[in-house]
Amino acid sequence: MSYKKTKYCKVRTVTTFLSLSKDKKSWAKEIQKACAFCKDLTKKFEAKNYEVQSIRIVTNAFGEYLDTSSLKNASEDLQSIKDIIDKISFDGLRIRFAIGEAKTYEEIALLPELIRDYGDLCNACVNVPSNNLGILDNELIEHCAIAVNRISKITPRGEGNFNFTVNFNCEEFIPYFPASYFNSSSKNSYVIGLETPDLLVKVLKNLVKKHSHVSHTEFFEEAYARMCEALQYHVDELKTILDTHANDDFIFAGLDSSAAPSKNCSSMVKVYKLLGVKHFGISGSIEVSSLLTKVFKSIKNMPLLGFSGLMLAVIEDEGLAKDITNKKYDIRSLLANSAVCGIGLDTVPIPGDTPLGKISALMRDTGTLAFRLNKPLTVRLFPYPKLKAGDMTAYESDDLCNCAVLEVP
Numbered sequence: 167m168s169y170k171k172t173k174y175c176k177v178r179t180v181t182t183f184l185s186l187s188k189d190k191k192s193w194a195k196e197i198q199k200a201c202a203f204c205k206d207l208t209k210k211f212e213a214k215n216y217e218v219q220s221i222r223i224v225t226n227a228f229g230e231y232l233d234t235s236s237l238k239n240a241s242e243d244l245q246s247i248k249d250i251i252d253k254i255s256f257d258g259l260r261i262r263f264a265i266g267e268a269k270t271y272e273e274i275a276l277l278p279e280l281i282r283d284y285g286d287l288c289n290a291c292v293n294v295p296s297n298n299l300g301i302l303d304n305e306l307i308e309h310c311a312i313a314v315n316r317i318s319k320i321t322p323r324g325e326g327n328f329n330f331t332v333n334f335n336c337e338e339f340i341p342y343f344p345a346s347y348f349n350s351s352s353k354n355s356y357v358i359g360l361e362t363p364d365l366l367v368k369v370l371k372n373l374v375k376k377h378s379h380v381s382h383t384e385f386f387e388e389a390y391a392r393m394c395e396a397l398q399y400h401v402d403e404l405k406t407i408l409d410t411h412a413n414d415d416f417i418f419a420g421l422d423s424s425a426a427p428s429k430n431c432s433s434m435v436k437v438y439k440l441l442g443v444k445h446f447g448i449s450g451s452i453e454v455s456s457l458l459t460k461v462f463k464s465i466k467n468m469p470l471l472g473f474s475g476l477m478l479a480v481i482e483d484e485g486l487a488k489d490i491t492n493k494k495y496d497i498r499s500l501l502a503n504s505a506v507c508g509i510g511l512d513t514v515p516i517p518g519d520t521p522l523g524k525i526s527a528l529m530r531d532t533g534t535l536a537f538r539l540n541k542p543l544t545v546r547l548f549p550y551p552k553l554k555a556g557d558m559t560a561y562e563s564d565d566l567c568n569c570a571v572l573e574v575p
Contacts, residue, residue: 168372172215174365175400178426179262180204180211181222181341182356182416183348186231190243193231194250197223201254201261203356203416208259210407219361220260222343226350228265228290229273240276244284251287264289267333267347274309278316281326289344291544293333294529296537302530307332311525318518318549325563328513331546332529334536339419340472342426345544355419357471358404362397362425363432366458369396370440382442389441390457394464397423405468422472423462424509426479429567433485434478446478446486447495456506473542476507480514480569481548481561487569490515491558497528497572505535510543515559515571518551524574525549 182200186193204221211218225231233239244265251261265288268274280288292310296302310332318324331344340346341359369392373385380388401421408418427434435446437458443450458476465474478500480486489495497514504510510532516525529545536543550559555573559566 169365169368169396170399172217172400174362174368175216176361176431177211177216177218177358177404178361178428179220179222179341179359180207180218180356181224181346181359182354183224183339183346183352183419184354184416185226185348185350188231190246193247197247197250198254199415201251201256203413205257205259207356207411210411211404214403214407216404216407218259220262221256222262222264222341222346224264224346224348225266226348227267227269229269230350232265234273234276237276237279240280241283244280244288248284248287262289262343263287264343264346266290268292271306271309274313277313277330278320278326281317281329282320285326285329289329289346291331291333291345291347293336293347294533296335296533300534300537302334302533302537304526304530307526307529307533308522310529311522314525314547315522315549318551323559323561324518324548324550325561325566327546327548328563328565331544334510334533334543334545335540336542336544337471340542341422342424342472344546354416356416357419357422358408359422359424359426359472360400361428361431362400363427363434363437365396365400366393366425366437367432367440369393370437374440386441386457390461393461397461398465401465401468420469420471421465421474423465423470423474424472424477425458425462426477427483429482429484429565433483434476435483435485435489445489445494447489447499451499452503452506455503455508459507473509475509475541477509477512478503478507479509479512481559481566482513484567487567490572491570493570496575498575501531501535504532504543505539508543510536511545511547513546513548513566515548515550515569516574517554517571518549520549520574528574
Protein backbone atom coordinates (compact mmCIF):
# COMPACT_ATOMS: atom_id res chain seq x y z
CA MET A 167 0.00 0.00 0.00
CA SER A 168 1.13 3.57 -0.66
CA TYR A 169 1.22 4.50 3.04
CA LYS A 170 4.16 2.13 3.41
CA LYS A 171 6.44 4.64 1.73
CA THR A 172 8.90 5.96 4.29
CA LYS A 173 8.35 9.56 3.19
CA TYR A 174 5.04 9.56 5.08
CA CYS A 175 6.63 8.71 8.43
CA LYS A 176 9.66 10.66 9.62
CA VAL A 177 11.71 10.24 12.77
CA ARG A 178 11.35 13.68 14.33
CA THR A 179 13.94 12.91 16.98
CA VAL A 180 16.33 10.40 18.42
CA THR A 181 16.53 11.63 22.01
CA THR A 182 19.08 10.43 24.54
CA PHE A 183 18.73 10.89 28.30
CA LEU A 184 21.87 11.05 30.43
CA SER A 185 23.15 12.25 33.77
CA LEU A 186 25.88 14.83 34.26
CA SER A 187 27.68 15.41 37.53
CA LYS A 188 29.54 18.31 39.10
CA ASP A 189 32.72 16.82 37.63
CA LYS A 190 33.04 19.08 34.60
CA LYS A 191 35.89 17.02 33.22
CA SER A 192 33.43 14.19 32.57
CA TRP A 193 30.98 16.27 30.53
CA ALA A 194 32.74 16.00 27.18
CA LYS A 195 32.96 12.21 27.35
CA GLU A 196 29.29 11.80 28.28
CA ILE A 197 28.00 14.24 25.65
CA GLN A 198 30.24 12.83 22.93
CA LYS A 199 29.01 9.34 23.80
CA ALA A 200 25.39 10.43 23.41
CA CYS A 201 26.09 12.18 20.10
CA ALA A 202 27.94 9.17 18.71
CA PHE A 203 25.04 6.91 19.69
CA CYS A 204 22.50 9.19 18.01
CA LYS A 205 24.51 9.50 14.81
CA ASP A 206 25.02 5.75 14.60
CA LEU A 207 21.31 5.02 15.01
CA THR A 208 20.46 7.78 12.55
CA LYS A 209 22.58 6.09 9.90
CA LYS A 210 20.67 2.85 10.43
CA PHE A 211 17.34 4.62 10.01
CA GLU A 212 18.56 6.41 6.91
CA ALA A 213 19.83 3.15 5.43
CA LYS A 214 16.17 2.06 5.44
CA ASN A 215 15.11 5.41 3.94
CA TYR A 216 13.65 6.86 7.15
CA GLU A 217 14.50 10.54 7.48
CA VAL A 218 15.80 11.65 10.89
CA GLN A 219 15.13 15.33 11.51
CA SER A 220 17.02 15.97 14.75
CA ILE A 221 19.03 14.43 17.52
CA ARG A 222 18.52 15.60 21.07
CA ILE A 223 20.20 15.25 24.44
CA VAL A 224 18.36 15.60 27.73
CA THR A 225 20.12 15.78 31.09
CA ASN A 226 19.15 15.44 34.71
CA ALA A 227 18.01 18.60 36.52
CA PHE A 228 20.56 21.31 35.73
CA GLY A 229 20.92 22.30 39.39
CA GLU A 230 22.64 18.95 39.91
CA TYR A 231 25.58 19.77 37.64
CA LEU A 232 25.65 23.47 36.73
CA ASP A 233 26.94 25.99 39.26
CA THR A 234 23.68 27.82 39.96
CA SER A 235 25.06 30.02 42.72
CA SER A 236 24.94 32.93 40.28
CA LEU A 237 23.84 33.68 36.72
CA LYS A 238 27.47 34.31 35.77
CA ASN A 239 28.60 30.88 37.01
CA ALA A 240 25.67 29.03 35.44
CA SER A 241 26.27 30.81 32.14
CA GLU A 242 29.97 29.92 32.16
CA ASP A 243 29.12 26.26 32.75
CA LEU A 244 26.58 26.26 29.94
CA GLN A 245 29.17 27.87 27.69
CA SER A 246 31.46 24.93 28.45
CA ILE A 247 28.75 22.56 27.25
CA LYS A 248 28.21 24.67 24.13
CA ASP A 249 31.94 24.51 23.41
CA ILE A 250 31.82 20.71 23.66
CA ILE A 251 28.86 20.46 21.29
CA ASP A 252 30.34 22.96 18.83
CA LYS A 253 33.37 20.69 18.34
CA ILE A 254 31.24 17.69 17.33
CA SER A 255 30.32 17.08 13.69
CA PHE A 256 26.63 16.30 13.19
CA ASP A 257 26.64 15.70 9.42
CA GLY A 258 23.97 18.33 8.83
CA LEU A 259 21.63 17.07 11.55
CA ARG A 260 20.00 19.51 13.91
CA ILE A 261 21.23 19.09 17.48
CA ARG A 262 19.15 20.28 20.43
CA PHE A 263 20.07 20.16 24.10
CA ALA A 264 17.82 20.23 27.17
CA ILE A 265 19.26 21.09 30.57
CA GLY A 266 16.42 19.32 32.34
CA GLU A 267 14.10 20.73 34.93
CA ALA A 268 14.37 23.71 37.23
CA LYS A 269 13.48 22.66 40.76
CA THR A 270 13.79 25.87 42.79
CA TYR A 271 12.60 29.45 42.48
CA GLU A 272 16.22 30.54 42.15
CA GLU A 273 16.81 28.15 39.26
CA ILE A 274 13.65 29.33 37.48
CA ALA A 275 14.90 32.91 37.81
CA LEU A 276 18.11 31.97 35.96
CA LEU A 277 16.31 30.60 32.91
CA PRO A 278 15.31 33.77 31.01
CA GLU A 279 18.90 34.99 30.60
CA LEU A 280 20.26 31.50 29.96
CA ILE A 281 17.63 30.90 27.27
CA ARG A 282 18.34 34.32 25.76
CA ASP A 283 22.05 33.55 25.51
CA TYR A 284 21.99 29.85 24.56
CA GLY A 285 18.66 29.31 22.80
CA ASP A 286 18.29 25.79 21.44
CA LEU A 287 21.04 24.53 23.73
CA CYS A 288 19.06 25.61 26.78
CA ASN A 289 15.66 23.95 26.69
CA ALA A 290 14.16 23.63 30.15
CA CYS A 291 10.97 22.83 32.02
CA VAL A 292 9.36 23.07 35.44
CA ASN A 293 7.25 20.25 36.86
CA VAL A 294 4.39 21.61 38.94
CA PRO A 295 2.92 19.21 41.52
CA SER A 296 -0.61 18.86 42.87
CA ASN A 297 -1.58 18.02 46.45
CA ASN A 298 -4.06 15.39 47.61
CA LEU A 299 -6.96 17.80 47.06
CA GLY A 300 -5.89 18.49 43.49
CA ILE A 301 -4.67 21.96 44.39
CA LEU A 302 -1.64 23.06 42.39
CA ASP A 303 1.48 24.75 43.76
CA ASN A 304 0.43 28.27 42.75
CA GLU A 305 3.54 29.96 44.13
CA LEU A 306 5.64 27.81 41.81
CA ILE A 307 3.27 28.63 38.95
CA GLU A 308 3.62 32.34 39.65
CA HIS A 309 7.40 32.08 39.42
CA CYS A 310 6.98 30.30 36.07
CA ALA A 311 4.66 33.07 34.84
CA ILE A 312 7.27 35.65 35.78
CA ALA A 313 9.87 33.68 33.79
CA VAL A 314 7.58 33.50 30.74
CA ASN A 315 7.02 37.25 30.95
CA ARG A 316 10.73 37.96 31.38
CA ILE A 317 11.68 35.74 28.42
CA SER A 318 9.17 37.57 26.24
CA LYS A 319 10.82 40.88 27.07
CA ILE A 320 14.50 39.95 26.62
CA THR A 321 14.35 37.72 23.54
CA PRO A 322 13.42 39.02 20.06
CA ARG A 323 9.65 38.86 19.55
CA GLY A 324 9.45 36.69 22.68
CA GLU A 325 10.67 33.67 20.70
CA GLY A 326 12.75 32.44 23.63
CA ASN A 327 9.59 30.93 25.09
CA PHE A 328 10.01 28.22 22.46
CA ASN A 329 12.60 26.79 24.86
CA PHE A 330 10.60 26.85 28.11
CA THR A 331 7.51 24.98 29.25
CA VAL A 332 5.58 24.24 32.40
CA ASN A 333 4.69 20.57 32.90
CA PHE A 334 1.72 19.07 34.71
CA ASN A 335 1.56 15.34 35.45
CA CYS A 336 4.41 14.67 33.01
CA GLU A 337 6.80 11.78 33.51
CA GLU A 338 10.43 11.65 32.39
CA PHE A 339 11.45 10.38 28.95
CA ILE A 340 9.39 12.82 26.88
CA PRO A 341 11.48 13.05 23.68
CA TYR A 342 10.03 16.38 22.54
CA PHE A 343 11.41 19.69 23.81
CA PRO A 344 11.20 21.59 26.05
CA ALA A 345 9.05 19.30 28.21
CA SER A 346 11.87 16.72 28.38
CA TYR A 347 13.53 15.91 31.67
CA PHE A 348 15.47 13.05 33.23
CA ASN A 349 15.96 11.72 36.74
CA SER A 350 19.58 11.03 37.66
CA SER A 351 18.45 7.85 39.44
CA SER A 352 17.37 6.36 36.09
CA LYS A 353 19.61 4.57 33.64
CA ASN A 354 20.88 6.39 30.57
CA SER A 355 18.26 5.76 27.88
CA TYR A 356 16.94 6.81 24.51
CA VAL A 357 13.49 7.44 23.05
CA ILE A 358 12.20 7.80 19.50
CA GLY A 359 9.68 10.45 18.49
CA LEU A 360 7.85 10.55 15.15
CA GLU A 361 6.34 13.05 12.70
CA THR A 362 3.30 11.43 11.08
CA PRO A 363 0.67 14.00 9.93
CA ASP A 364 1.54 13.21 6.29
CA LEU A 365 0.84 9.53 7.00
CA LEU A 366 -2.57 10.28 8.53
CA VAL A 367 -3.52 12.51 5.61
CA LYS A 368 -2.46 9.88 3.07
CA VAL A 369 -4.56 7.18 4.75
CA LEU A 370 -7.62 9.37 5.11
CA LYS A 371 -7.51 10.68 1.55
CA ASN A 372 -7.61 7.13 0.24
CA LEU A 373 -10.41 6.27 2.64
CA VAL A 374 -12.61 9.26 1.79
CA LYS A 375 -12.49 8.33 -1.90
CA LYS A 376 -13.76 4.82 -1.15
CA HIS A 377 -16.30 5.54 1.58
CA SER A 378 -18.31 8.57 0.54
CA HIS A 379 -21.72 7.01 1.26
CA VAL A 380 -21.32 5.13 4.55
CA SER A 381 -22.67 6.14 7.94
CA HIS A 382 -20.69 8.34 10.32
CA THR A 383 -20.10 5.42 12.66
CA GLU A 384 -18.90 3.13 9.89
CA PHE A 385 -16.61 5.82 8.51
CA PHE A 386 -15.02 6.55 11.90
CA GLU A 387 -14.55 2.87 12.66
CA GLU A 388 -12.86 2.32 9.31
CA ALA A 389 -10.75 5.48 9.68
CA TYR A 390 -9.57 4.34 13.09
CA ALA A 391 -8.64 0.89 11.81
CA ARG A 392 -6.78 2.19 8.75
CA MET A 393 -4.83 4.87 10.69
CA CYS A 394 -3.84 2.31 13.33
CA GLU A 395 -2.76 -0.13 10.63
CA ALA A 396 -0.58 2.44 8.88
CA LEU A 397 1.04 3.75 12.05
CA GLN A 398 1.65 0.23 13.35
CA TYR A 399 3.30 -0.73 10.06
CA HIS A 400 5.95 1.95 10.41
CA VAL A 401 6.40 1.32 14.12
CA ASP A 402 7.11 -2.34 13.32
CA GLU A 403 9.58 -1.32 10.61
CA LEU A 404 11.39 0.99 13.04
CA LYS A 405 11.38 -1.69 15.72
CA THR A 406 13.16 -4.07 13.34
CA ILE A 407 15.93 -1.48 13.01
CA LEU A 408 16.07 -0.87 16.76
CA ASP A 409 16.29 -4.58 17.48
CA THR A 410 19.58 -4.68 15.60
CA HIS A 411 21.00 -1.71 17.49
CA ALA A 412 22.38 -3.16 20.70
CA ASN A 413 24.20 -0.66 22.86
CA ASP A 414 25.53 -0.84 26.41
CA ASP A 415 25.52 2.91 26.99
CA PHE A 416 21.84 3.70 26.30
CA ILE A 417 18.87 1.41 26.76
CA PHE A 418 15.71 1.78 24.68
CA ALA A 419 12.97 3.25 26.88
CA GLY A 420 10.21 3.44 24.28
CA LEU A 421 8.40 5.44 21.63
CA ASP A 422 6.38 8.64 21.78
CA SER A 423 3.75 7.97 19.09
CA SER A 424 2.49 11.56 18.89
CA ALA A 425 2.03 12.93 15.38
CA ALA A 426 4.26 15.96 16.20
CA PRO A 427 3.30 18.33 13.36
CA SER A 428 5.67 21.01 12.06
CA LYS A 429 5.81 23.73 9.41
CA ASN A 430 7.22 21.20 6.97
CA CYS A 431 4.44 18.61 6.92
CA SER A 432 0.66 18.40 6.59
CA SER A 433 -1.35 20.36 9.12
CA MET A 434 -3.44 18.53 11.68
CA VAL A 435 -6.26 20.78 10.45
CA LYS A 436 -6.20 18.76 7.22
CA VAL A 437 -6.73 15.60 9.26
CA TYR A 438 -9.76 17.16 10.95
CA LYS A 439 -11.20 18.15 7.57
CA LEU A 440 -10.76 14.66 6.16
CA LEU A 441 -12.64 13.35 9.20
CA GLY A 442 -15.56 15.65 8.44
CA VAL A 443 -14.77 18.71 10.59
CA LYS A 444 -14.45 21.83 8.45
CA HIS A 445 -12.00 23.50 10.79
CA PHE A 446 -10.58 22.87 14.22
CA GLY A 447 -12.66 24.25 17.06
CA ILE A 448 -16.19 23.79 15.74
CA SER A 449 -18.65 21.14 16.91
CA GLY A 450 -17.21 17.72 16.18
CA SER A 451 -13.63 18.72 16.97
CA ILE A 452 -13.54 17.02 20.35
CA GLU A 453 -14.87 13.79 18.85
CA VAL A 454 -12.07 13.81 16.26
CA SER A 455 -9.47 14.69 18.89
CA SER A 456 -10.58 11.71 20.94
CA LEU A 457 -10.47 9.37 17.94
CA LEU A 458 -6.95 10.48 17.01
CA THR A 459 -5.76 10.04 20.56
CA LYS A 460 -7.01 6.44 20.49
CA VAL A 461 -4.98 5.89 17.32
CA PHE A 462 -1.76 7.05 18.98
CA LYS A 463 -2.49 4.92 22.04
CA SER A 464 -3.13 1.81 19.93
CA ILE A 465 0.51 0.93 19.25
CA LYS A 466 1.58 -2.63 20.03
CA ASN A 467 4.96 -4.35 20.31
CA MET A 468 6.71 -1.25 21.60
CA PRO A 469 6.48 0.59 24.94
CA LEU A 470 4.72 3.96 24.72
CA LEU A 471 5.76 6.92 26.83
CA GLY A 472 5.90 10.69 26.71
CA PHE A 473 2.71 12.25 25.35
CA SER A 474 1.80 9.56 22.81
CA GLY A 475 -1.23 11.60 21.90
CA LEU A 476 -2.58 14.35 19.69
CA MET A 477 -0.39 17.46 19.56
CA LEU A 478 -2.00 20.80 18.78
CA ALA A 479 1.05 23.05 18.61
CA VAL A 480 -0.52 26.31 17.51
CA ILE A 481 2.34 28.20 15.87
CA GLU A 482 4.23 25.11 14.73
CA ASP A 483 1.28 24.06 12.54
CA GLU A 484 0.43 26.31 9.60
CA GLY A 485 -3.20 25.20 9.50
CA LEU A 486 -3.78 25.93 13.17
CA ALA A 487 -1.99 29.27 12.83
CA LYS A 488 -4.15 30.22 9.84
CA ASP A 489 -7.34 29.27 11.66
CA ILE A 490 -6.41 31.56 14.56
CA THR A 491 -6.06 34.44 12.12
CA ASN A 492 -9.48 33.57 10.70
CA LYS A 493 -10.93 33.48 14.25
CA LYS A 494 -11.91 29.81 14.01
CA TYR A 495 -11.05 28.90 17.61
CA ASP A 496 -9.75 30.32 20.88
CA ILE A 497 -7.79 29.31 23.97
CA ARG A 498 -10.86 27.72 25.53
CA SER A 499 -11.23 25.47 22.48
CA LEU A 500 -7.65 24.29 22.98
CA LEU A 501 -8.31 23.55 26.64
CA ALA A 502 -11.53 21.70 25.88
CA ASN A 503 -9.76 19.45 23.37
CA SER A 504 -6.94 18.85 25.84
CA ALA A 505 -9.47 16.99 27.99
CA VAL A 506 -9.52 14.16 25.43
CA CYS A 507 -6.12 14.43 23.79
CA GLY A 508 -2.90 16.06 23.67
CA ILE A 509 -0.41 18.40 24.95
CA GLY A 510 -2.22 21.31 26.62
CA LEU A 511 -1.60 24.91 25.59
CA ASP A 512 1.42 24.63 23.33
CA THR A 513 3.09 27.52 21.48
CA VAL A 514 0.14 29.86 21.99
CA PRO A 515 0.74 33.57 21.13
CA ILE A 516 -0.87 35.95 23.61
CA PRO A 517 -0.78 39.75 24.13
CA GLY A 518 2.51 41.06 25.47
CA ASP A 519 0.81 42.90 28.32
CA THR A 520 -1.16 39.87 29.58
CA PRO A 521 -1.27 40.17 33.40
CA LEU A 522 0.72 37.60 35.32
CA GLY A 523 -2.48 36.62 37.13
CA LYS A 524 -4.09 35.55 33.84
CA ILE A 525 -1.04 33.58 32.78
CA SER A 526 -1.02 31.81 36.15
CA ALA A 527 -4.75 31.09 35.88
CA LEU A 528 -4.29 29.52 32.43
CA MET A 529 -1.56 27.33 33.88
CA ARG A 530 -3.78 26.30 36.79
CA ASP A 531 -6.66 25.42 34.46
CA THR A 532 -4.38 23.26 32.34
CA GLY A 533 -2.78 21.65 35.36
CA THR A 534 -6.14 20.90 36.92
CA LEU A 535 -7.18 19.05 33.75
CA ALA A 536 -3.90 17.14 33.73
CA PHE A 537 -4.17 15.80 37.26
CA ARG A 538 -7.95 15.38 37.30
CA LEU A 539 -7.87 13.31 34.09
CA ASN A 540 -4.44 11.74 34.77
CA LYS A 541 -2.81 12.87 31.54
CA PRO A 542 0.37 14.79 30.73
CA LEU A 543 -0.29 18.40 29.74
CA THR A 544 2.00 21.39 29.34
CA VAL A 545 1.78 25.15 28.96
CA ARG A 546 4.07 26.99 26.55
CA LEU A 547 2.83 30.56 26.08
CA PHE A 548 4.31 33.26 23.84
CA PRO A 549 3.52 36.77 25.09
CA TYR A 550 4.37 39.00 22.12
CA PRO A 551 5.79 42.42 23.10
CA LYS A 552 3.55 45.38 22.24
CA LEU A 553 0.94 43.31 20.40
CA LYS A 554 -2.73 43.07 21.34
CA ALA A 555 -5.26 40.32 20.67
CA GLY A 556 -5.88 40.11 16.92
CA ASP A 557 -2.55 41.68 15.91
CA MET A 558 -0.31 39.64 13.59
CA THR A 559 2.95 38.20 14.82
CA ALA A 560 6.20 38.55 12.88
CA TYR A 561 8.25 35.56 14.02
CA GLU A 562 11.57 34.95 12.32
CA SER A 563 12.28 31.49 13.71
CA ASP A 564 12.26 28.66 11.18
CA ASP A 565 10.10 26.68 13.61
CA LEU A 566 7.27 29.18 14.03
CA CYS A 567 4.29 30.21 11.89
CA ASN A 568 2.87 33.70 12.00
CA CYS A 569 -0.73 34.30 13.01
CA ALA A 570 -3.03 36.54 15.03
CA VAL A 571 -2.42 36.89 18.75
CA LEU A 572 -5.04 35.08 20.86
CA GLU A 573 -7.01 36.85 23.57
CA VAL A 574 -6.60 35.50 27.10
CA PRO A 575 -10.10 35.31 28.63
